[in-house]
Amino acid sequence: MDINTVTELIRNPSDRPGQDWRDGDAWLAGGTWLFSDEQPRLRRLVDLTALGWDTLTAGPEGLRIGATCTIRELYAFAAPADWTVGPLLRASCEAFLASFKIWNSATVGGNIVMSLPAGPMITMTVALEATYIVWAPDGTERTVDAVDFVTANNRNVLAPGEILRRIDIPITALRKNYTHRRFTLTKMGRSTLFMIATQTPGRDDLLLTITAGTTHPVRLAFDAMPDAEDLRAAVDAIPADSWFDDPNGTPDHRQHLARHFAEDIRIELTGGVA
Structure with a gap:
């Protein structure tokens, strides 16, 4: 246009x-x-x-993603063998409601700053405990936790003139075990709910990230795997006005999906114990 x-x-x-x-x-x-x-x-x-910003830089501290990195570049990235979440990077790209032409132009940073509930780069970076480097007009920079960046549908913490410069994903998150669930009304449709769970190898913790169904990312953290009742209570404790309402799903529907997928994930990570 x-x-x-x-x-x-x-x-x-x-x-x-x-x-x-x-x-x-x-x-x-x-x-x-x-x-x-x-x-x-x-x-x-x-x-x-x-400006020619670096797109993807892998190192001992983790992964740095330049804000102008395209979705195509992220999808093609070959993660080191010990980064267990490597396939999740590709799965998050596949969650886009977009053609290959969009993939070749759309950027990771652009998807994040649009701050839409169904933004898959938001889901991915929040689930992987990323931080964002933000440049201010006065030449200073600040670090924002990914989970705190989006505040509502199409709203975020950026002030006028601020710019998202880079996304940093720590090595500890890249080496975690993970699983995910995603629901759409049609096979290639926009996400009604996108949920990612990560777990530290050798531990019983759980980090559960809920997006697309909520107006902003919700991250539920447990030091030890909760039982079914406690996990459902945590999902039910999400404020009613945080559930998103659009043609892809009502708040009640999205909450129901979150309860269902959370328990499904819990069962998977506990070896099938209901």
Whole structure:
């Protein structure tokens, strides 16, 4: 779609582009959402792809994902053999309601800052205990826990002029055991609920992340595997106004799915003991 209110495109921004931020600006990376709808408030686009940020950097501390890394690049990433969650990275990419053309342009950072309940990069990074590096217009940076970044449907903690620079996933999370459940109304449809559970090897803990069915990510942490009653109580303790309501599912339906999948996961991780 043509955005006829835009009068300027910054193709070669400064290394810290937020310094020149002004009202009416928008960061441009993949642009897959930006060019899909009217943007009447926009006057200028700032092209981040020209900055040449590293996309994926694997090291002894974990995985660094540049905000402009495309979904295609993440999907093609060959994780080290001892990173047990390697297949989860690909599964999260497959959770996109998007064509291969979108995969080639859409970015990890763009999906996160859109802050939609069904954003699979949000699900993945929250479940893997990631932190986000955020650049401020004054040249400073701050670290935000992934679980705290999205605050509501299409809302997050970014202030005007701030930019998501990088996602850091710790090595401890990359070596965890995991399982996941995802429900859609149609085979290739948008997620009604996306749930990921991780567990430290050799331990009985549980970290359960619930997204798509809630307006913001919910992460339930247990030092030891809960029984069925305690796990259901934890799901039921999620505030009623946190369950998302759209054509893909009512709040009651999504809560029901969360209860069902949580117990299914518990049974799987305890070796099939109901």
